[in-house]
Amino acid sequence: VEYDSLDMPQVYKALNVIQEVPWRINERVLDAALDAWTKDLGIAGLPLQAPPPMPHPRAAGAPPSAYDPRAAEWKEWHKSPKAVKWKKTDKGTRWRRDVSLAYAKRSKGLASVVATERTLQVARRFREDAFYFPHMLDFRGRMYPIPVDFQPQGRDLARGILTFDEGRPVSREDGSAGWLAIHLANCMGIDKVSLDERIAWVEERESL
Numbered sequence: 001v002e003y004d005s006l007d008m009p010q011v012y013k014a015l016n017v018i019q020e021v022p023w024r025i026n027e028r029v030l031d032a033a034l035d036a037w038t039k040d041l042g043i044a045g046l047p048l049q050a051p052p053p054m055p056h057p058r059a060a061g062a063p064p065s066a067y068d069p070r071a072a073e074w075k076e077w078h079k080s081p082k083a084v085k086w087k088k089t090d091k092g093t094r095w096r097r098d099v100s101l102a103y104a105k106r107s108k109g110l111a112s113v114v115a116t117e118r119t120l121q122v123a124r125r126f127r128e129d130a131f132y133f134p135h136m137l138d139f140r141g142r143m144y145p146i147p148v149d150f151q152p153q154g155r156d157l158a159r160g161i162l163t164f165d166e167g168r169p170v171s172r173e174d175g176s177a178g179w180l181a182i183h184l185a186n187c188m189g190i191d192k193v194s195l196d197e198r199i200a201w202v203e204e205r206e207s208l
Helices: 009-019 027-038 073-078 081-087 090-125 156-161 176-187 195-203
Strands: 023-025 135-137 143-145 162-164
Touching: 009 135, 009 143, 027 090, 027 156, 081 090, 090 156, 156 162, 176 195
Parallel strands: none
Antiparallel strands: 023 162, 135 143
16 A cells, blocks of 8 residues: 555566566475485474473482373472472572473474475475466565565575576676675675675685
């Protein structure tokens, strides 16, 4: 609605140009990601599907009879004066802190696992077809893909799986080699100098 009173033909034209770019699945990357995901290797930024173990009270100095995963008495012991006293000790305090951190890690890991599974599911569905990404403008006029988990501005996994359907060679003539060099310099931490200096830094190392 905010854009109804604005005349931005160039912005709308740019938005439509981006939406008309066809994309495709990089099947080699997808197959490698699926293999690592199936084996739960936890490499290349993929989260481990198995949740991390919870800290055991016995390892923190709780009485040997305090906790048995199979015993229903655990909840009762939790409320007992002995448990309250133990929780106030240094070891008990550290255990409660470790449990809190473990729960937070599990929650974050679960969200990452769900997002990864959704990304791979969409990639498997579209692996044989070209497709397009609808985009939107935010209130400042910036362009964003509308899909959540699988998009060119998404997580490393999504960006790694995507490739252009109509690929073009990288060359110095059209300037694409320069932008590739700039990205490489950025990845190596050379990002506080001018663009020309970044390109020169990469070209000096081409033969290495």
